[in-house]
Amino acid sequence: xxQIILRKELMADDLNQSMSSDEQLVSDTLxxxxxxxxxxxxxxxxxxxxLAINKIGExxxxxxxxxxxFIKAYSQLYSLQQPSRxxxxxxxIAMQQCSNTIRRRIRCKSALGCKAAGFEEAxxxxxxxxxxxxxxxxRYFIRERVGRLPEKFQxxxxxxxxxxxxxxxxxxxxxxxxxxxxxxxxxxxxxLRKDLAPILEEVK
Amino acid sequence: xxxxxxxxxxxxxxxxxxxYEQVAELKTHxxxxxxxxxxxxxxxxxxxxxxxxxxxxxxxxxxKVSVMARLSAMPKPAxxxxxxxxxxxxxxxxxxxxxxxxAIGLTLGFTIGRAGIEKPIGAKVPMRVTGxxxxxxxxxxxxxxxxxxxxxxxxxxxxxFHSATRSGFVLEMEDKSTIEVNQNSMLVLKxxxxxxxxxxxxxxSAIFHSNSTRPGGGIRxxxxxxxxxxxxxxxxxx
Numbered sequence: 001x002x003q004i005i006l007r008k009e010l011m012a013d014d015l016n017q018s019m020s021s022d023e024q025l026v027s028d029t030l031x032x033x034x035x036x037x038x039x040x041x042x043x044x045x046x047x048x049x050x051l052a053i054n055k056i057g058e059x060x061x062x063x064x065x066x067x068x069x070f071i072k073a074y075s076q077l078y079s080l081q082q083p084s085r086x087x088x089x090x091x092x093i094a095m096q097q098c099s100n101t102i103r104r105r106i107r108c109k110s111a112l113g114c115k116a117a118g119f120e121e122a123x124x125x126x127x128x129x130x131x132x133x134x135x136x137x138x139r140y141f142i143r144e145r146v147g148r149l150p151e152k153f154q155x156x157x158x159x160x161x162x163x164x165x166x167x168x169x170x171x172x173x174x175x176x177x178x179x180x181x182x183x184x185x186x187x188x189x190x191x192l193r194k195d196l197a198p199i200l201e202e203v204k
Numbered sequence: 205x206x207x208x209x210x211x212x213x214x215x216x217x218x219x220x221x222x223x224y225e226q227v228a229e230l231k232t233h234x235x236x237x238x239x240x241x242x243x244x245x246x247x248x249x250x251x252x253x254x255x256x257x258x259x260x261x262x263x264x265x266x267x268k269v270s271v272m273a274r275l276s277a278m279p280k281p282a283x284x285x286x287x288x289x290x291x292x293x294x295x296x297x298x299x300x301x302x303x304x305x306x307a308i309g310l311t312l313g314f315t316i317g318r319a320g321i322e323k324p325i326g327a328k329v330p331m332r333v334t335g336x337x338x339x340x341x342x343x344x345x346x347x348x349x350x351x352x353x354x355x356x357x358x359x360x361x362x363x364x365f366h367s368a369t370r371s372g373f374v375l376e377m378e379d380k381s382t383i384e385v386n387q388n389s390m391l392v393l394k395x396x397x398x399x400x401x402x403x404x405x406x407x408x409s410a411i412f413h414s415n416s417t418r419p420g421g422g423i424r425x426x427x428x429x430x431x432x433x434x435x436x437x438x439x440x441x442x
Binding site: 050 | 215218251252255256257264267270271278280
């Protein structure tokens with residue numbers, strides 16, 4: 001909890017700074033400074049992976065998608081019209097990459113008859129490598145419940161809780177009004193709190 | 205205990221818009237208020253759980269290293285947007301330049317059209333041949349051969365004429381001025397405004413000069429011509 005609070009404090013402090021620094025980092029990257037793009041990757045890695053897991057379901061594949069998304073963002077950085085909305089743009093690239101992966105999976109299944117790694121297999125792998133307080137079942141349950149939210153709420157929750165962006169930052173990234181994002185955020189939070197009540201009791 | 209203030213702080217926490225001082229204040233309050241403690245705890249647990257469920261096996265730092273390793277083999281991103289902008293600007297500049305040139309051209313064209321321009325000697329000013337009598341020869345400018353002048357033939361300023369004795373013709377210009385070579389080898393120049401000038405055969409050399417002014421104002425045609433009048437015939441160049 002101390003970690004969360006510290007993260008939040010830092011985030012609240014950098015509320016406006018991080019936005020302008022995104023623009024600066026994009027500008028530096030276009031100027032040939034690859035390290036600046038490294039900072040961008042570090043900043044949005046969790047958000048992109050979270051969005052990809054939500055679509056794909058497999059963390060390993062989601063990481064591949066995240067990497068591809070960053071590579072694509074780097075090579076197409078020149079086409080970014082509003083550097084202050086980098087995260088919103090990046091999330092769209094990630095969604096596109098997820099759609100490509102899903103299409104590839106379908107083609108693979110129907111044409112070649114190959115079998116994509118199942119949930120159990122992926123979770124078993126996860127259980128071997130991740131030592132967290134959530135069980136595989138609990139993780140699956142949370143993902144499934146988040147996946148039941150309306151599309152716009154899903155993105156919001158992931159950008160907020162996984163990506164660590166504030167409501168104001170999300171509003172800027174998605175081109176929405178801060179008031180709207182706040183309302184959506186509280187609404188989705190309420191739904192999740194109700195849906196995840198059993199898990200939250202266990203985790204406590 | 206007034207918990208409204210702390211509920212607002214919890215809302216700000218959910219929105220990610222809480223400050224250091226506010227977190228410290230909230231924590232102090234939750235030590236003594238069970239309701240707010242429960243609410244805040246639920247908030248943090250939910251956030252932690254969602255983050256964990258969607259977390260990467262790789263840390264952000266590892267992800268960065270992995271991406272940067274792949275990027276190291278790639279060239280720096282193209283600055284095509286800047287090029288596009290420059291192209292757009294160049295196109296815009298070209299359009300502006302074209303617009304300026306067009307405006308200048310139109311202005312000049314309009315001015316020239318209104319005021320007329322001094323046509324140099326030899327310019328292709330069309331003239332209509334009428335009242336042709338006898339034999340008149342014409343030598344078109346730039347040619348050596350003499351041809352018999354025929355009515356409605358193609359005559360321009362700069363052509364040379366040879367009017368034999370007892371022959372005559374009239375050249376009508378576009379501004380209604382006329383040049384007449386009568387049978388007495390007399391050059392008669394009539395302007396559209398009614399003014400008439402005579403050049404008699406006794407003259408060894410005659411120069412007629414037309415400053416024909418159009419009714420609308422301005423000089424339409426300024427014609428410099430030389431006429432050489434011989435005793436028996438008339439030969440002159442326009």
